[in-house]
Amino acid sequence: MTVVLTFVLAAAVTFAMRAWMTVAGGRLVESERFAELTRLVTPAVLAVMVSSALLLGHDGAARPSVAAVVAVLVAFLTVRRTGNLVLGLVVGLVANAGLLLTGLV
Amino acid sequence: MSAAAEGQLGSTPVAAPQDPVMLALRDTAPFVVALVPFGLAVGNASVGAGLTFAEAMFGALIMLAGAAQLAVVESLGRGEGLLATVVVVALINLRFVYYGAGAARWFGRARLPVRLLLAFPLVDQTFLLGEQRFDDSVELGWRQRYYATATALLAGAFVGSQVVGFAIGGGLPPELGLHLAPALVFAGMLASHLTTSSARLAAAGAALAVPLVAGVAGPATVPVAIGLGVAVGTGRWTR
Numbered sequence: 421m422t423v424v425l426t427f428v429l430a431a432a433v434t435f436a437m438r439a440w441m442t443v444a445g446g447r448l449v450e451s452e453r454f455a456e457l458t459r460l461v462t463p464a465v466l467a468v469m470v471s472s473a474l475l476l477g478h479d480g481a482a483r484p485s486v487a488a489v490v491a492v493l494v495a496f497l498t499v500r501r502t503g504n505l506v507l508g509l510v511v512g513l514v515a516n517a518g519l520l521l522t523g524l525v
Numbered sequence: 526m527s528a529a530a531e532g533q534l535g536s537t538p539v540a541a542p543q544d545p546v547m548l549a550l551r552d553t554a555p556f557v558v559a560l561v562p563f564g565l566a567v568g569n570a571s572v573g574a575g576l577t578f579a580e581a582m583f584g585a586l587i588m589l590a591g592a593a594q595l596a597v598v599e600s601l602g603r604g605e606g607l608l609a610t611v612v613v614v615a616l617i618n619l620r621f622v623y624y625g626a627g628a629a630r631w632f633g634r635a636r637l638p639v640r641l642l643l644a645f646p647l648v649d650q651t652f653l654l655g656e657q658r659f660d661d662s663v664e665l666g667w668r669q670r671y672y673a674t675a676t677a678l679l680a681g682a683f684v685g686s687q688v689v690g691f692a693i694g695g696g697l698p699p700e701l702g703l704h705l706a707p708a709l710v711f712a713g714m715l716a717s718h719l720t721t722s723s724a725r726l727a728a729a730g731a732a733l734a735v736p737l738v739a740g741v742a743g744p745a746t747v748p749v750a751i752g753l754g755v756a757v758g759t760g761r762w763t764r
Contacts, residue, residue, distance in 0.1 A: 423576060426607055427584040430597050430614040434590050437621035439644040441629040442637075449629040457755060458630075460727040461623045462656050464754030465649065466715040467728035468747055471735040473708035476746065481736040488705055492712045499713035505555040508713035509706060516702035 491516035545667045549674035552658070555713070556650040557682040559706035560591075564683045566704065567595050568690020574602030581691055585684045589646050593617045596744070619748035624652035631659045631668050643669070646676045653714060727758025 441449055448454050470492060474484040495512030499505055518524075571581035576598065588594045593614045600610040624647050632640045654675050659668050719725045731754025735746060742749040 422607070423580045423601055424583060426597055426601060426610055427580075427587055429607065429611050430584075430593060431587040433611055433615045434588055434593055434618045434621065435645060437615070437618045438625050438628070438647045439641055440622055441625035442632075442640045442644050445626060445629040449626050449633070454626070455630070457759065458623065458626055459656075460723055460755045460758040461627075461751065462653060463715060463718045463724040463728040464731035464751045464758065465620065465623070465653070466711050466718060467732040467754060468735055468750045469649065469711040470708050470715060471732040471750070472747060473705070473711075475736045476739055481739045488702075488708070491702065491705055492708055495709040496712040496716045500716040503717060505710060505713045506558070508716070509555055509558060509709045512709035512712070513702050513706065516705055520702070 487516050487519040490519060545671035546674045548658070549654075549671045550678065552654055553650070553675045553678045555710050556654075557678055559710040560650075560679060560682045561686040562704055562706050563591055564686025565690035565693070567591060567598065568687035568692075569694065570595060570598045570602070571687070572691055572694045574598045576601065578691055581687065582684070585687050589680055589683075590618060590621075590648060591683060613744045616743070616745040617747065619745060620649075620751055621647060623748075623751065624649075627652055627655055631655050631672075632665065634665050635669070639669075643672060646680060648679065650679055651675055723758045723760075726760075727754045730754040730757030 474488055474492060475481055491512040494515040495508040498511045499508035502508075567585070568581065571584075576584075581598075584594055584597060588597070596613050596617055597610055600613065625644060628644050628647050629640070632643050635643070651672060655668070655672060658671060715728060719728060731750050734750035734753040738749050738753070739746045
């Protein structure tokens with residue numbers, strides 16, 4: 421019962437976060453200034469997702485794996501050059517596995 | 526053929542192509558690949574926390590939020606209190622307020638019950654895809670079909686991989702690097718979003734903020750870092 425209740429409350433809080441702007445955003449979400457701000461959210465979110473995957477452990481900031489950093493850079497540069505996300509993912513995974521298996525890092 | 530019709534996620538907003546379902550399938554595929562290892566990890570963690578299969582699946586379906594679900598599972602495994610767990614979930618999911626602003630804009634012409642329904646499965650991936658594809662010229666029906674397709678794929682992959690992770694109940698070889706898949710996809714997307722100096726500043730500020738604020742912000746690190754990145758990007762930080 422505790423497990424179900426915890427999930428229900430967690431889901432309620434999560435939905436409130438998602439729906440808040442839909443219910444209360446009003447004219448704010450239509451304004452050009454707000455649109456300008458939200459355009460910057462996308463690169464910020466992406467950078468934070470990458471950075472937190474590399475630099476955060478369970479207890480805060482952690483030293484990143486060299487292989488992981490190289491893999492992310494390789495994926496970034498691959499997509500930058502080709503525009504192909506799947507290719508970036510595959511090349512990044514291969515770079516990570518190659519570095520770990522050959523013991524280069 | 527336009528960039529959109531070819532399914533390339535580029536940096537330039539594109540006009541709506543003919544078939545939103547096919548385009549959503551193509552756009553979402555890399556995210557689906559990247560979601561699978563995460564789903565396996567959450568399923569595996571549910572076993573470790575002592576959850577039943579029904580409890581784990583209930584949590585997956587009612588939340589549709591991977592990081593927060595993992596936090597709940599770990600909290601349950603450690604026997605932490607209900608209030609503490611819910612507060613952590615709120616902090617982790619604070620970024621959904623930003624995403625909700627996007628959804629409110631995309632679906633603003635729909636009826637409120639529909640908008641609320643569409644807000645329910647909003648996650649990192651659907652926010653990023655929507656921002657990329659929902660140009661002002663794209664009509665509401667097209668947006669809804671694209672969004673519903675992407676959501677169905679992502680939710681199916683995430684819940685399905687949790688089922689597998691729960692069944693396996695053991696770890697995968699670390700050399701596969703599957704835990705890195707989401708970061709690789711996000712890095713790839715970032716590569717095509719750094720088109721203006723403001724965007725580059727926002728990204729750099731946000732990335733640097735993560736290790737700097739992690740010790741203070743704890744589970745709120747992600748939304749705080751996003752907020753700081755946006756502040757840097759707009760120049761407000763230096764004024």
